[in-house]
Amino acid sequence: MTLDLIVAQLFTGVALGAVFVLLSTGLSVIFGMLGVVNFAHGAFYMTGAYAGVFVLALTGNFWIALVAVPVLIGVMGLGVERFLIRPLYGRGQDYPLLLTFGLGYVLIEVVRILFGTDGMPFETPPLLSGGLDIEGLGYFPAYRLFVIAMTAALMLGLWILLERTRYGLIIRGAARDPEILSVLGVDTRKVFLLVFGLGTGLAALAGLLAAPMRSVNPEMGVAVLIEAFVVTVIGGMGSLLGGAVAGMLVGIVVSMTALWMPEMSEISMFALMALVLLVRPHGLFGRGALAR
Amino acid sequence: MPMCAASISAKGGPAVADPLLEVRDLNAWYGPAHVLQGVSLAVGPGEIVALVGRNGAGKTTTVRSIMGLIPKRSGSVRFDCADLSARPTHERFGRGLGYVPEDRRIVPGLTVRENLVLGLLAARLGKAAEAQAIEAVAQRFPRLGERLGQEAITMSGGEQQMLAIARAMLSNPKMILLDEPSEGIMPALVDEMADLFLDLKRGGTSLLLIEQNVELALEISDRAYVLDQGRLVHDGSSADLLADPTIRDRYCAV
């Protein structure tokens, strides 16, 4: 086992982790805020990849897709919250859970009808098809570097939004106590709407970014949803930093076990989750007593 | 002074000529339990009105209904010449109706300053005006001023109560609904709080004051309503009620 093989695998793990981070961030923000366990999140991820295929076919430009896909699917998320989830608030967590579970299946079926069941090729954008060759360390594909950098920038932006702006204060406040915010003049329904749209847009972006690295097919969101849940649980529900750390951790653990014990790579993240929960029942950065 | 074009006060109306807040025939339910049964009350501009009664009489339910926070309710709420009966809670605040809830509702995870800023969100001030407003609070409430960067829920109960009141005052509401502001506060601070309420009144702010401490409430208020089992059983001037203990003994004894 050579060093460059280990480094290459580690790098793959980080790139994979970046996708997990984006996906679990949306999942965790939506749960922390709306109290909704969003089972449609994997389907939004998949829809993002297909929307990418569609926009790419239309414009031939990956960079346009990078902007258009999260916006398009984010707007779809707004519609889902407004017309499907909002009527269910105040009825217990099972209702939105069942709704999003069903919605996930509906989206998969719609994509099967529109694009077929076979899956689609998704080429790495030409500008990012090269790589970085570092003597003695190995070869780093440019696209994966881009995914990592893009995720880091987004997480930083999101952190600034949440911790340094008034919108962030509203979101943090409404996550803890929506009633007091409404008493202080904030339309919390609007906050919930926008947060759901934001989470959905992030899922779509994750799907688009993953498309050139993993295959695009109608079921691509199923496994990744489970992975995102594992990441969210390890990091602690509702914690941004937790999701980022746990996403990287799971990405690295999965790809390193694939290197040493390929037969174990499927279950390694669950073992990690069990281990973390034994030591910290609320996850690495979870505080436990979230308002709901 | 609001002079509403179409005031609805007519026969048997409240004892206020030109009310800022006028509540009529308020009913509220928790599931099948009909806990408020036809409550009507009014508060004039610059008036302090006390709402007293035993535990479970429905005082909290009354003010929560006025803020639109009880899902199952009926009756009308007019405030500052507008019918708010069907308006959502945040719009009621926007009209100038402040509320300090019974359990203070200091937001965990946020600092004292952030909790105060929440009270200014709807005003959409610039950064400078916002800092100025917070500075004014720090001057008026030195205990809060010393703790602006501290996580708010780590403060003492009395300090949290001050924070809840300061937060509701920041937007200069026309009226504040106060649900047991003196609860769990040491006597020295209670006097300070009473002075603050009288200050607010002098500044033209109306108060609807719910109090377990009936003596205190009657001393600083102009008028009072007594609530029992979801119905109003008495209303009149606070001075009269203070002088005549029979009603107090009957409806306010714990």
Ligand SMILES: Nc1ncnc2c1ncn2[C@@H]1O[C@H](COP(=O)(O)OP(=O)(O)OP(=O)(O)O)[C@@H](O)[C@H]1O
């Ligand atoms: N969330 C609720 N669900 C069911 N019943 C409730 C609820 N809140 C209050 N009640 C009932 O409604 C009635 C009125 O309660 P409310 O809290 O308005 O009384 P209160 O006058 O504020 O009492 P206190 O002086 O103890 O604060 C009580 O009988 C109470 O048990």
Ligand SMILES: [Mg+2]
């Ligand atoms: Mg009460």
